[in-house]
Amino acid sequence: MAGRRRWSTEEILDAAAELLRTSDTESFSVRRLAATLGTDSSSLYRHFRSKTELLRAVADRILLAAMDGYRPEGDWKQRITALALRVREAFGRQPQLAAIWGQYASGGTGSRLVVEEVLQALRTSGLPDAEIPARYHRLAVLIAALIASEAGVSTITPKEYEQGMELFRVTTFGADPERFPALAHFARDIRPLGADRRAAFEEILAAHLARIEAGIHPGRPTGS
Incomplete structure (x- = not known):
């Protein structure tokens, strides 16, 4: 009897990415991925020690x-900015x-x-090395949050989108000007x-x- 096919790490990641496109992290499991590949979970654990490690990969x-x-x-x-847009x-x-x-x-x-590119860029900004890790962390949090927020909007179905638009119209144009005067005033200009x-x-x-730049002291040696 022929043995089961041995899947490469790249093939497993391809299958995981495809499965995640049609599901979410809550319903995704190593067992489900193994079933998709026609193998058992233990064969996948030879490549990744846990579901979290697989998702990170x-x-x-x-x-x-x-x-x-x-x-x-x-500069x-x-x-x-170019890097953040590429990741987005x-x-x-x-x-x-x-x-x-x-x-x-x-x-x-x-x-x-x-991470290397962001740190390298920050080192050329004039910030002292002591400030760069914290500046990097705030940038990383901001970019990840913005991208995740966009992704949440992008993954909804057309029906859910229309429901959201209807709710938005009710929220804005249907606002009682007595109770929500500012909302009623700006209703026609607010965008979903x-x-x-x-x-x-x-x-x-x-x-x-710009906020980072404003805190850089002119004439300070780069990376000092």
């Missing part, structure tokens, strides 16, 4: 894709995996490449959460980078 592949072909250009703010776009193509990145993070090569996501992403990131 899947998310790291998105970061690797984002870094593929990346070349640092411009430190331009470098960080990579997860935008597979939004179900964005929540995994935000929840589980990643410790693979893709993650190291992203899913509108202009890229513009909002860039504006929020730019504001954060």
